[in-house]
Amino acid sequence: MPQPLSTENFQVVPPSPPIPFPSKPNRELSWKVASSLFVSFRYAWAGLTYAFFTQRNFRIHLLVGTIAIGLSLWLQLSRVEIAIIGLTSGLVLTMELLNTALESVVDLTVKQTYHELAKTAKDCAAGAVLISAIAALLVAGSLLLPPLLAVLGLV
Numbered sequence: 001m002p003q004p005l006s007t008e009n010f011q012v013v014p015p016s017p018p019i020p021f022p023s024k025p026n027r028e029l030s031w032k033v034a035s036s037l038f039v040s041f042r043y044a045w046a047g048l049t050y051a052f053f054t055q056r057n058f059r060i061h062l063l064v065g066t067i068a069i070g071l072s073l074w075l076q077l078s079r080v081e082i083a084i085i086g087l088t089s090g091l092v093l094t095m096e097l098l099n100t101a102l103e104s105v106v107d108l109t110v111k112q113t114y115h116e117l118a119k120t121a122k123d124c125a126a127g128a129v130l131i132s133a134i135a136a137l138l139v140a141g142s143l144l145l146p147p148l149l150a151v152l153g154l155v
């Protein structure tokens, strides 16, 4: 027959106070917070122009992505195919921007000193860009290349 539960082995925990729902972001450590949506876009644009003028790889990926989207429109691929090519091109550029952001944070943290963790962070970020670029190549190879070769009369 089941024994009635005893409270002897239980610890009475007072109920914790409810966690207040944050009405404002906690950004006390930030030097500056964008005051409006328009200002946020301006900072985002500043990041994009910084990456464009300082990162050769970003410029290359932007050019290749633009060519890929232009070709997919010219070859009249389906809407889904154009969307996949657009998404993949955007992914590579996004990875490149995140890589640039992470490089800046690492440099800010360790300056010009060697640190094994700095190396891991930068190498992994570079690896992420490489993976996205390989994925983009696969997408281009399977969606763009066959119709392009057909239009050029090579198959």
Ligand SMILES: Nc1ncnc2c1ncn2[C@@H]1O[C@H](COP(=O)(O)OP(=O)(O)OP(=O)(O)O)[C@@H](O)[C@H]1O
Residues within 6 Å of the ligand: 055, 057, 099, 103, 110, 111, 112, 113, 114, 115, 116, 118, 119, 122, 123, 126
């Ligand atoms: N502070 C550091 N400590 C240890 N290794 C570092 C440090 N800074 C850079 N490295 C090594 O040097 C490599 C190149 O660094 P860099 O800052 O040029 O990054 P990157 O990703 O190659 O740059 P980019 O994307 O501009 O080509 C890194 O991948 C990392 O292996």
